[in-house]
Amino acid sequence: MQTSTIRPQHPAAAIVFRAPSLVGRRSGPAGLTQHFAKGDELFAEGDEADYFYKVVSGSVRSYKLLSDGRRQIDAFHLPGDIFGLEADSDHRFTAEALETTSVIAFRRSRLVELTADDPAFGEQVMTSMMRNLERAQDHMLLLGRKTAQEKLASFLLEMAERLSQEDGHVVLPMQRADIADHLGLTIETVSRTLTQLARDHLIGLRSGSRDVDLCDIEGLRHLQGC
Amino acid sequence: MQTSTIRPQHPAAAIVFRAPSLVGRRSGPAGLTQHFAKGDELFAEGDEADYFYKVVSGSVRSYKLLSDGRRQIDAFHLPGDIFGLEADSDHRFTAEALETTSVIAFRRSRLVELTADDPAFGEQVMTSMMRNLERAQDHMLLLGRKTAQEKLASFLLEMAERLSQEDGHVVLPMQRADIADHLGLTIETVSRTLTQLARDHLIGLRSGSRDVDLCDIEGLRHLQGC
DNA sequence: CGTATTTTTGACTATTTTCAAGGGATGTGG
DNA sequence: CCACATCCCTTGAAAATAGTCAAAAATACG
Numbered sequence: 001m002q003t004s005t006i007r008p009q010h011p012a013a014a015i016v017f018r019a020p021s022l023v024g025r026r027s028g029p030a031g032l033t034q035h036f037a038k039g040d041e042l043f044a045e046g047d048e049a050d051y052f053y054k055v056v057s058g059s060v061r062s063y064k065l066l067s068d069g070r071r072q073i074d075a076f077h078l079p080g081d082i083f084g085l086e087a088d089s090d091h092r093f094t095a096e097a098l099e100t101t102s103v104i105a106f107r108r109s110r111l112v113e114l115t116a117d118d119p120a121f122g123e124q125v126m127t128s129m130m131r132n133l134e135r136a137q138d139h140m141l142l143l144g145r146k147t148a149q150e151k152l153a154s155f156l157l158e159m160a161e162r163l164s165q166e167d168g169h170v171v172l173p174m175q176r177a178d179i180a181d182h183l184g185l186t187i188e189t190v191s192r193t194l195t196q197l198a199r200d201h202l203i204g205l206r207s208g209s210r211d212v213d214l215c216d217i218e219g220l221r222h223l224q225g226c
Numbered sequence: 227m228q229t230s231t232i233r234p235q236h237p238a239a240a241i242v243f244r245a246p247s248l249v250g251r252r253s254g255p256a257g258l259t260q261h262f263a264k265g266d267e268l269f270a271e272g273d274e275a276d277y278f279y280k281v282v283s284g285s286v287r288s289y290k291l292l293s294d295g296r297r298q299i300d301a302f303h304l305p306g307d308i309f310g311l312e313a314d315s316d317h318r319f320t321a322e323a324l325e326t327t328s329v330i331a332f333r334r335s336r337l338v339e340l341t342a343d344d345p346a347f348g349e350q351v352m353t354s355m356m357r358n359l360e361r362a363q364d365h366m367l368l369l370g371r372k373t374a375q376e377k378l379a380s381f382l383l384e385m386a387e388r389l390s391q392e393d394g395h396v397v398l399p400m401q402r403a404d405i406a407d408h409l410g411l412t413i414e415t416v417s418r419t420l421t422q423l424a425r426d427h428l429i430g431l432r433s434g435s436r437d438v439d440l441c442d443i444e445g446l447r448h449l450q451g452c
Numbered sequence: 453c454g455t456a457t458t459t460t461t462g463a464c465t466a467t468t469t470t471c472a473a474g475g476g477a478t479g480t481g482g
Numbered sequence: 483c484c485a486c487a488t489c490c491c492t493t494g495a496a497a498a499t500a501g502t503c504a505a506a507a508a509t510a511c512g
Contacts (some may be wrong), residue, residue, distance in 0.1 A: 064367045066451045072367040087356035092363060129355065130313035136362035137318060141290045141298040143369035144410030148468070176491065183372030186469060191492055208477075209491060225292040247510070402459065415500055417460055434509070435459060 030121070031104040036097035043084065044094045051105040052085035053077075058101025059173040062093045063181065073182040074147055075135060076174065078162050082128035085111075095166045137182045143184045146225050151183040153223040157204065160214055162225075168214045247382060256340055256347070257330040264321035269310065270320045277331040278311035279303075284327025285399040288319045289407065299408040302400065304388050308354035311337075323401045369410045372451050374419045377409040379449035382429065386440055392438045400434075 060077040115122035136199045160170045176187045204213035286303040303309045341348035386396045402413045423429045430439035
């Protein structure tokens with residue numbers, strides 16, 4: 001199996017997708033690998049949701065827009081994450097590559113066969129869906145109740161953990177505007193708050209401003225609010 | 227089947243839970259009906275997630291707290307909704323009854339058998355999970371990018387639709403503090419904004435302040451922002 | 453009917469946004 | 483390899499939306 005199970009076994013992980021009539025039929029490769037350049041759109045809000053995706057390398061932002069252009073990035077998808085599987089026929093958000101990115105695209109209509117062939121795949125999809133919901137719940141707490149400082153502290157700690165680079169160091173794959181639209185802030189507030197965190201020696205900002213040293217992880221945890 | 231299917235058939239709705247060894251074993255009633263009084267706790271954040279629930283009548287708020295007591299209500303669960311099914315062993319939020327409420331409690335460990343007995347139940351669970359994720363995504367857009375006025379307009383329209391009372395009229399099951407903690411506002415802002423919407427003849431506030439007439443639904447839709 | 457809770461309203465404050473401008477990095481083509 | 487252009491990030495000052503504190507009004511409840 002190419003992805004590690006994130007958490008210990010659990011009854012819900014036994015969830016699989018059953019093919020009413022095609023159980024056990026094997027049919028070629030599981031999915032199609034696709035490559036995207038920085039800024040490329042994987043799909044747009046309202047597009048037919050024929051495919052869902054798993055990130056192999058790189059990163060993806062998924063967002064919704066208000067009619068006047070305000071944007072909310074509901075998630076960044078990193079290697080191993082599965083996204084774009086919808087309850088209805090259309091995608092409910094737009095997905096774009098943040099950098100050079102490879103994904104595996106799975107045809108939604110073949111989800112049933114794929115899982116019949118490989119039950120572990122069904123578990124992976126279900127676990128990822130639950131993980132997406134958990135992240136959404138945590139993020140609602142952040143958006144609704146945290147201050148700018150708490151938002152940035154939470155965000156940096158989450159990114160450091162999910163990107164699991166050398167301890168205490170993150171290279172963010174997204175720009176300030178993306179961070180702002182994810183945290184419900186403006187780019188100015190993001191910039192000011194990061195500068196302040198650096199002044200307080202909680203983080204160190206390196207050249208290019210995408211490199212962040214988490215100098216004082218305990219301090220950041222304390223700032224998170226929870 | 228006691229709940230109607232919310233949307234038309236779709237491949238993902240074929241998702242079921244497979245019992246590795248117990249397929250087809252029948253074992254008594256599907257779940258246990260429980261009754262709660264206003265304010266009662268169904269479970270708390272951190273409790274063992276032994277059960278998940280389906281609302282029969284009444285309504286439930288589910289929320290998370292920050293260490294200093296700030297609260298974010300991530301969802302209100304209304305009749306037909308399924309909630310409390312977790313990826314991990316613990317509940318990640320607290321659930322309390324908003325009013326006199328009946329639910330069916332399902333033992334999580336029996337999810338697999340239940341679904342084997344009744345595939346439609348598995349579909350229902352999966353559909354409800356996806357619906358919960360969709361609502362969470364819409365709510366992140368609201369929390370991160372909408373103004374107080376837009377938040378209230380969205381909230382009233384959503385409640386009117388989900389409670390599907392007489393057209394253009396809602397009796398809200400929650401108090402101002404709950405609305406505030408759901409929309410990322412304070413009770414004062416909720417109150418002021420509702421008063422303003424009433425002044426603008428978009429809504430009418432009746433006695434008790436839980437009764438709301440949606441006088442100008444088109445106007446409210448326009449105010450939503452999306 | 454009286455008490456407790458909830459909601460509304462007012463005045464003031466503050467965090468964040470908006471508007472504006474400057475600085476820095478990156479990339480392309482000459 | 484440099485110059486120019488573009489994009490991104492930072493900083494400052496003013497404005498605004500929403501929050502805080504306080505108190506009164508309305509409602510619910512025993």
